[in-house]
Amino acid sequence: MGGSGSGWPSPGRPNLTSDAVEIIEEQGHRNVIIIMADALGADYLYQYRKSASIEGVLAVNFDFLTREGVKISDCLGARPPHTETGIARMFFGRDIILDHTQEPFLQIERLVQDSSQDHLLKLAVQHNKFVFNLLPRSDSAWLTQINIPRQKRLDILLWESWKDQSNLLTNHSLEFKIEPNFPHLRKLKDQIKHSYPTDISQTPFVQLKNLSQWVHNTSLTVIKHLLKTEADGIFAFIHDPTLEFLGHWCGEQAYREGIIWTDEYLGRLIAQLREQGVYDNTLILLTADHGMTFRTKDQLGNHGDFYSRPEVKYVPFIFNKKVPISNVITSHASTLEVAKSWLENLEK
Numbered sequence: 001m002g003g004s005g006s007g008w009p010s011p012g013r014p015n016l017t018s019d020a021v022e023i024i025e026e027q028g029h030r031n032v033i034i035i036m037a038d039a040l041g042a043d044y045l046y047q048y049r050k051s052a053s054i055e056g057v058l059a060v061n062f063d064f065l066t067r068e069g070v071k072i073s074d075c076l077g078a079r080p081p082h083t084e085t086g087i088a089r090m091f092f093g094r095d096i097i098l099d100h101t102q103e104p105f106l107q108i109e110r111l112v113q114d115s116s117q118d119h120l121l122k123l124a125v126q127h128n129k130f131v132f133n134l135l136p137r138s139d140s141a142w143l144t145q146i147n148i149p150r151q152k153r154l155d156i157l158l159w160e161s162w163k164d165q166s167n168l169l170t171n172h173s174l175e176f177k178i179e180p181n182f183p184h185l186r187k188l189k190d191q192i193k194h195s196y197p198t199d200i201s202q203t204p205f206v207q208l209k210n211l212s213q214w215v216h217n218t219s220l221t222v223i224k225h226l227l228k229t230e231a232d233g234i235f236a237f238i239h240d241p242t243l244e245f246l247g248h249w250c251g252e253q254a255y256r257e258g259i260i261w262t263d264e265y266l267g268r269l270i271a272q273l274r275e276q277g278v279y280d281n282t283l284i285l286l287t288a289d290h291g292m293t294f295r296t297k298d299q300l301g302n303h304g305d306f307y308s309r310p311e312v313k314y315v316p317f318i319f320n321k322k323v324p325i326s327n328v329i330t331s332h333a334s335t336l337e338v339a340k341s342w343l344e345n346l347e348k
């Protein structure tokens with residue numbers, strides 16, 4: 001199908017050769033795993049972008065995936081790079097412009113309730129995939145508002161309550177949504193619930209490390225389980241909050257260490273898929289909503305030069321499927337392409 005001809009609008013589609021798209025379509029894939037590493041700027045990955053203005057972190061599994069598959073070196077994240085819009089554009093394949101005088105969740109909610117819209121979850125359900133979303137921040141929790149008929153679905157959510165900001169772990173409430181009721185998931189649910197870290201006597205850094213490990217372990221456990229039980233394959237979306245939290249709460253050194261944790265997580269995922277014998281028919285797609293900078297006073301703000309810095313603007317976009325021409329695509333792309341280019345050709 002050459003990636004075109006669907007009703008999915010895709011402004012900013014990269015100038016990929018049709019060969020690249022066709023090869024991926026020929027390969028097909030039964031499972032899709034998208035890891036959206038919040039606030040992972042491409043410039044922070046060692047040798048990811050040639051024009052990188054900062055010294056990147058050596059991340060062996062990112063590098064491995066790049067060699068094994070394809071990286072798009074000039075991939076733009078959301079603009080402005082808010083997490084809600086960053087995720088919304090991945091799922092809807094178009095730019096979501098928010099009115100900042102209004103509540104962002106309500107605006108996205110209106111969008112997800114418009115059933116005429118095409119989106120990734122609809123596509124996954126059409127292909128009979130089991131949908132698994134791990135949504136550990138309120139920024140991504142709106143995804144659970146998307147209702148799709150005939151779904152097999154598990155959403156794990158952490159709602160943040162910013163009323164008690166002093167407390168990184170207990171200001172979260174954990175929620176599970178399972179559709180329909182899968183008895184075999186109940187045991188897993190209890191196990192996940194009990195493993196959630198609550199020791200707040202630790203430093204913020206240790207608390208975040210525990211939270212990060214919980215997100216990583218939980219996603220690996222659920223994916224492993226679903227790959228055993230779901231014959232038609234899975235669609236998993238993992239919002240990894242590690243770097244966003246570390247960057248804002250603990251600073252640059254912690255952020256750099258967090259990249260290594262995320263890299264180890266990626267390595268564990270690849271190893272686990274290999275052990276289960278499903279690596280070759282699983283599409284792993286790794287990207288981010290926006291990056292991070294420590295070179296402005298306005299780290300959290302909406303203005304200043306925060307958004308224009310390359311380490312914020314450019315995000316990694318790596319997938320584990322080979323194309324014949326090159327494993328580096330340098331033409332401009334954006335995270336809008338997640339939806340359009342690689343998810344249309346799921347295997348039934």
Ligand SMILES: [Zn+2]
Pocket residue numbers: 038039082083244289290
């Ligand atoms: Zn974010």
